[in-house]
Amino acid sequence: MSKVTARDVAKAAGVSPATVSLVFRNKPGVGNDTRERVFSVARELGFEYSVPDTPRKTSTLLLIVYKSHGRVLADTSFFESLIKGVSDATYAQGYHRLSVSYFYAQQDREEQLAALKSVKCAGIILLATEMRAGDVAQFERLGVPIVLLDNWFPTKRLDSVVIDNTRGAWSAVRYLANIGHREIGYLHSSTEIRNFLERREGYLSAARSIDPDVNSVHAIVGVGPTLESAYSDMSAYLDNDPYLPTAFYADNDVIAMSCMRALQDHGYRVPEDISVMGFDDGVASASCNPPLTTMRVPKASMGALAVRRLVDHIQGKTGDEVVRIAVLPEIVQRESVGKPPEE
Structure with missing residues (x-):
């Protein structure tokens, strides 16, 4: 046996x-x-085990930034704000040190895991934006409490703090509709992560609520997630005399700003000829030309919420429940959105 x-x-x-x-x-x-x-x-x-008399205590929390491909999780203001929220909350909760480690899926995993094991931490915040469910088990084996940040997995019994992407995208499209737009396109990232898939659901739901017969697929433009790839893909789309709606909603600000520049370089005025709306409210969105209307995500608050939940786990203040905390973005009105042009 x-x-x-x-x-x-x-x-x-x-x-x-x-x-x-x-x-x-x-x-x-x-x-x-x-x-x-x-x-x-x-x-x-009949499992044999022994319980140590004095458990090791530490005042360090570990933030693991998981990079699968790096096309989404770049060093942008969005992720800088998330990390700052984690850092500030760590010290506010009485922990003396936040150790930040980057984990690269394309590099030697065992070597990286060995380095993580050497960090004597009380718990882990796992920035899981680019992760899939199968990537999580290697971190669970580290044997400390884990809270996921910016992603969640239905197969994992782990707490998470995420963006309410579906409702946020729905709100963005409904905002465009409320100022008169009926033909609303979607600038959708060709790199699929859960955030973007959920935003697609929100877009489609809102588009159908505006017009149940609308063929939304014809208004979806797939573009790369980086400044360069989004601009290049949108330019190629515009080169072929495409169908254009009166407004575009984009998966994030990087895509929105890049595609807005491509539209302008092809002779379209924003917002006089076509409106563009983003998602995230990164630092650059307020200073681009024109300033970008977008959905503001409370990034620092997300990081702080993850830390507070992790500390509750460490201190044994949680029960058997698994929670998913979803923060709702809010509309920031700037100058890239206007009423649809008169026919």
């Missing part, structure tokens, strides 16, 4: 291997009911 492993206990108890590790090492971050269930299952299965 094969030896019972911690993974067997986790499966039988209905928890993650990381939770089992926390229980057996007498770590905080696990509710009392869950802790007792794990011990009970371990006894039933």
Whole structure:
């Protein structure tokens, strides 16, 4: 008969291997009911374990910035604000150090994981914008509480702090409709991450609420997520005498500003001929020409919310529930959106 492993206990108890590790090492971050269930299952299965008398304590939190390809998670003001929110909240919660580590999916994973294990941290904020569910397990094995930031996975029992992308995109399109636009296009990133897929859902839902018969697919333009690729792809689209709506909603500000420049270089005036609206409210959106109307995301607040939830786990103040905190963006009116041109 094969030896019972911690993974067997986790499966039988209905928890993650990381939770089992926390229980057996007498770590905080696990509710009392869950802790007792794990011990009970371990006894039933005959799993051998020992609990240390004095758990190691540390005042360090670890922020892991996961980069799968780097096309979305670049060093922009959006992610700088997220990280600043995490940093400020770390010290406000009484932790003396925030260690920031970048994890590159295309590089040696074992070597990077070994470096992360050397960081004696109490818990992890995982900036998961470019992650997929299968990428998470390697971090769960580090054996400390984890809170996801800017992504979530339905197959993972991990808390997350995210943007309400679907409602935010819906609100953006409805804003354009309320000032008179009925033909509203969509500048959609060709690099698919959950944020952009959810924003697509919001766009389609709002477009259909404006006109149930609208063929929204014809108003969707796929472009790259970077300044250069979005400009190049939009320019190629405009070169072919395309159908143009009276307004475009874009997946983010980078795409909106790049495509706005491509429109201007092809002789279109913004917003007199066509309006453009972004999402994120990065630093550059207020200084481009014209200043960009967009959806403001409370980025620093997202980072702070993730830290507070992580600290609750570390201090054992959470139960068995898994929460997904979704922050709602708000409209910032600037000059890139106007009423539709008169026919």
